[in-house]
Amino acid sequence: MDSTYAIEQHKKFKGKLSTGLKVPLDSIDDLKVYYTPGVADPCKLIAEEEDARVARAEPGSHVNRETDALYATTIKNNTVAVVTDGSAVLGLGNIGARAGLPVMEGKCALFKKFADVDAFPICIDSQDVDEIVRTVKLIAPVFGGINLEDIAAPRCFEVERRLQQELDIPVFHDDQHGTATIVLAGLYNALKVVGKELSTLKIAMSGAGAAGIAIADLLMAAGAKDIILVDSKGIIAEDRADMNDEKILYARKTNPRGIRGDMSDAMQGADMFIGVSKAGVINGDMVKTMAPNAIVFAMANPIPEIMPDEAHAAGAMVCGIFRGALDNRVKLITIDMQIQAAKNLAALVKDPTAEKIIPGVFEPGVSAEVAKAVK
């Protein structure tokens, strides 16, 4: 595809998202119900329920202000914020809040298309953890969930952790857990194809950023025991220098055989390669040193090795996770829900083959089956 074509199409439509009306506004009588003076009644109902919660709470304790009245009478019940700071947009890196907007609109469009969730882009013009957390907290009243998107590691870990602690709506970092869940779904089917077990699989991963760490977490929660993480400076190991707190933690949790060295060392004898850094980190010679029937998931994005079909399926899958979260008013999307979502997604492919381990994004049931996992 010509690189100017996508720009021309974006210009033609002037962006990808609009708003629409869920209520009739065709007469003065309609305005009197949905605008002034009728709109005062749901306002009062929400305020009363919130005030009652505050009155019942122990002084100084946390009050969950997300009331039933709020969910029942406003868009909160179906609305998700797609939040970025523009620091790790696709494979483009730190391009800032404004340049990240086309991607956030695109993700919001997927939410609408694949899960009928109303999502809206929030591009935060700051890359300071405290400011990002504070901003999301302050605008949270409108939203039923927060989808963090394209925020660089290690900042993304703290942003997500703090928001999950401080908000009473689900917070989910797409690049971490969306990617991890689609990898696990694909892996469940790949294991069937190659006849191997997750518990004995030797996994070499290129990339220890947002996606890599989350994939490691999810795969270990699902039963994987031997994962080697490799970043731009080599294999993550306990005695290595140049590591942030997150990596020091994962040096302990991964690499059980204590392998040292670089990507080629990690690849020797590996049953699986997962690439979530950039293209070109492995080559054919390295792949030849892997175990027989090796599984290769190369997912650098959006450079040549990209697998857009899988990226699209991952996008639709995340929409399904939020569909389930909204429908069930869950406050936290747990790792068990992600494992179940991966299983449901994998099960949609009746006879997995090397060429087909993930359902196509337009195949029926992708979003709905994933939504069922979140309860």
Added chain:
Amino acid sequence: MDSTYAIEQHKKFKGKLSTGLKVPLDSIDDLKVYYTPGVADPCKLIAEEEDARVARAEPGSHVNRETDALYATTIKNNTVAVVTDGSAVLGLGNIGARAGLPVMEGKCALFKKFADVDAFPICIDSQDVDEIVRTVKLIAPVFGGINLEDIAAPRCFEVERRLQQELDIPVFHDDQHGTATIVLAGLYNALKVVGKELSTLKIAMSGAGAAGIAIADLLMAAGAKDIILVDSKGIIAEDRADMNDEKILYARKTNPRGIRGDMSDAMQGADMFIGVSKAGVINGDMVKTMAPNAIVFAMANPIPEIMPDEAHAAGAMVCGIFRGALDNRVKLITIDMQIQAAKNLAALVKDPTAEKIIPGVFEPGVSAEVAKAVK
């Protein structure tokens, strides 16, 4: 109307606003243009134009990051944030960010219905000026304009002033300037009905909050010279105590005849009464002391005296102001634009009478004629 009816209708539709797609997303090829990998191209274009502006700017100087590429390829060109802190919602007072959401959704719905502007509610869970300003600045990348709504005085003055200084998109406090513009529009036609001149009109106003101050400003800019502001403690005058900085300023700018006392003193001999505080501040005896052919605009909202038709017309008018601002990429909505908008709106009523000085909200041209004033 039964007070439960509006609640039932809000519950039936589960809120008033949805999102929609402006682009086709019906095939993998569509996804490759509007999501990955095609979406990277407009992202890069925006980042390049922004980087070039930064490179050209004097070190340390303000850089306008709202690029042509951003307006051309994203929803920024048609999207307005409807921002509240929930501190002065309708006549309900300080009910908070969440309870204010039904009103903000309603205003967003008006934007769509009457001006085809895509507006989205931002309900900020803080009533601290610095936090409100900072939050709006940080989420501004997505928006082509900021409509402040239902923020209490005097906080609203500083919030608006600072945002206008610091952002390169228009910022407009609806309760101040929207109300003021509709009052001026109505007044232009009322003056024709009673055969009086704005420059010699004696005006008594109940309410010196957000709306009252803005009405005084706009009417004086349009030529009014004799306005008396009355708040809950009496007439605003230079020697009165109990006044915030804003009121001290207006004690100097208004009340040229130096009247002292309460509402009944302000009403004696007045040609016009404007009520933007609460119902019941004037009575029939006071009205009898006004000049012959007096004009009475009682606009407390949403208590019995409410004039919902005028409130609806005001809502549609503000949508028109933003329509014009977006179409012409204006960075500031000036008081001259508001005066012109009021004139255009007034001119839509061909033969004004005591009963008909403002066009009905569903009459053709309301939003379009107002939009023409903003250039």
